[in-house]
Amino acid sequence: MKFQSNTLKLMILVTLLAGGFALNQLSDVQAHDGHKKGHAPATAKRLRNPVEHSTANIENGKALYEANCAGCHAADGKGEQYNKKAKIKVPDLKSHYVMKLTDGEIFYVITYGIKTSGMPGYKLKASDRERWQLVHYVKHLGMSEEDHAAMPGGATQDFALRFKPVVGDKPFTCGQSYENIGSTNSKITPTDFRFYVHNVRLIDAAGKETPVALEQDGKWQVDNLALLDFENGSGPCANGTADTNEVIKGKAPAGKYVGVKFAIGVPFERNHAEPAKAPSPLNLTQLFWVWNSGYKFARIEMQTTGLPQGWMLHLGSTGCQPGGTMQTIPTNCSFPNRAEITLSNFNVNGDVVVTDLKKLLDGANMDVNQPKTARGCMSAQNDADCAPLFANIGLPFAGKESPGQKFFSTEKGDHTAQLGKSQGARN
Numbered sequence: 001m002k003f004q005s006n007t008l009k010l011m012i013l014v015t016l017l018a019g020g021f022a023l024n025q026l027s028d029v030q031a032h033d034g035h036k037k038g039h040a041p042a043t044a045k046r047l048r049n050p051v052e053h054s055t056a057n058i059e060n061g062k063a064l065y066e067a068n069c070a071g072c073h074a075a076d077g078k079g080e081q082y083n084k085k086a087k088i089k090v091p092d093l094k095s096h097y098v099m100k101l102t103d104g105e106i107f108y109v110i111t112y113g114i115k116t117s118g119m120p121g122y123k124l125k126a127s128d129r130e131r132w133q134l135v136h137y138v139k140h141l142g143m144s145e146e147d148h149a150a151m152p153g154g155a156t157q158d159f160a161l162r163f164k165p166v167v168g169d170k171p172f173t174c175g176q177s178y179e180n181i182g183s184t185n186s187k188i189t190p191t192d193f194r195f196y197v198h199n200v201r202l203i204d205a206a207g208k209e210t211p212v213a214l215e216q217d218g219k220w221q222v223d224n225l226a227l228l229d230f231e232n233g234s235g236p237c238a239n240g241t242a243d244t245n246e247v248i249k250g251k252a253p254a255g256k257y258v259g260v261k262f263a264i265g266v267p268f269e270r271n272h273a274e275p276a277k278a279p280s281p282l283n284l285t286q287l288f289w290v291w292n293s294g295y296k297f298a299r300i301e302m303q304t305t306g307l308p309q310g311w312m313l314h315l316g317s318t319g320c321q322p323g324g325t326m327q328t329i330p331t332n333c334s335f336p337n338r339a340e341i342t343l344s345n346f347n348v349n350g351d352v353v354v355t356d357l358k359k360l361l362d363g364a365n366m367d368v369n370q371p372k373t374a375r376g377c378m379s380a381q382n383d384a385d386c387a388p389l390f391a392n393i394g395l396p397f398a399g400k401e402s403p404g405q406k407f408f409s410t411e412k413g414d415h416t417a418q419l420g421k422s423q424g425a426r427n
Helices: 005-017 055-068 103-112 128-141 145-150 384-393
Strands: 156-167 178-181 186-203 209-211 225-229 247-253 259-264 298-304 311-315 318-321 332-335 340-344 352-356 408-411
Touching (some): 055 128, 055 247, 186 311, 340 408
Parallel strands (some): 156 352
Antiparallel strands (some): 156 247, 178 186, 186 209, 186 298
16 A cells, blocks of 8 residues: 555654553644544644753653653664564654654654554543653654754753751651740641652753753652652651652753752642542642642641640642532632742752751741631631741742741752662552
8 A cells, every 4th residue: 555755754653652652631633533544634734842842851751752662662763673573664763754744743643643553542641741742852863963962951960959857956857856846935746747849940150940850750750740758657657658758850951050949839730630640749649638729739747735636737729719629620729839949059969958847837836726727727828827837938928928938948068979868669
């Protein structure tokens, strides 16, 4: 059977990408019988890639490719070993004819596949963003060494952002009690201490921010989000998990950086989904409110002198609309409550991010709770117990801006040989 040249190119490319790659929902391309015909419509050819052509997105595409496609197509895209035994030969991804295909055409055939070639469509198996990231990486494979060098971040370096939990001048330990905390100089015994971080960026001397492509480890990190977990599931922290994690790992363009920036919380597009269907570390129901409220960005709990039954900070978005049912996903939240943290004069090759629970609780009444409210702070704007906590983490509260966050600080030093704990696996 004879095919038009464009059809043949698309079939070959689709065969290249059929490595068990898991992909999700459809983007702007509407249903079309191209799956049966084996070609993309003109509307697909004109589609523009909405995902930024950045090192971070290329690295994420590379991680997806290596995990799901390289077994057949090889890391270099040539697929020579596969071709020795396969009936349908895999051409060179770096070839000129593959590189001539538009991003929209590549995206379309990944989404719908081509029935006549045996390539299934993947429109129901992963996110649009992941498909567009893979498109970037396929195009990146065909670039020359000169093109790579000319790109910002053509060369990359490993990156590890290490966190150190403390309570004042003492290390944080589950089961240990700490005195002189808050405005009441209370004695506290922590029972939980974990929070989500996303959108990690490095800052150069000119103030330019460069995203870090996080390692997709299947446990603590997914997309551009990571979970920091300092409790170990023992003693008073028995309601948590045995696994702990004190480091965020990834890759960044090689360069000289003088600071780091990150956001506390879960991005909006990830925040209002069903945790039972979410990848780790977003599959922990202990870190989720009801569906239409989203995740607890931070879960920090303790027993105190005046409230031995428990005091807590559950940070998350509030005022999300529409609300009221677990079936309705919000379109916006009046109070997103995602704190932006900037640490200047930070050496990414050695410095450590200190998270000081005592400074977070500075000014908070740990022994008396506001009447008719939940114990501690559940992020409600009418709960005055939240005011000092929001100020100390860098968030506005009840119309008043924070004077500046105190929860995070920098510890100078060379810790490149000890990049922090990352124990256990998420099941």
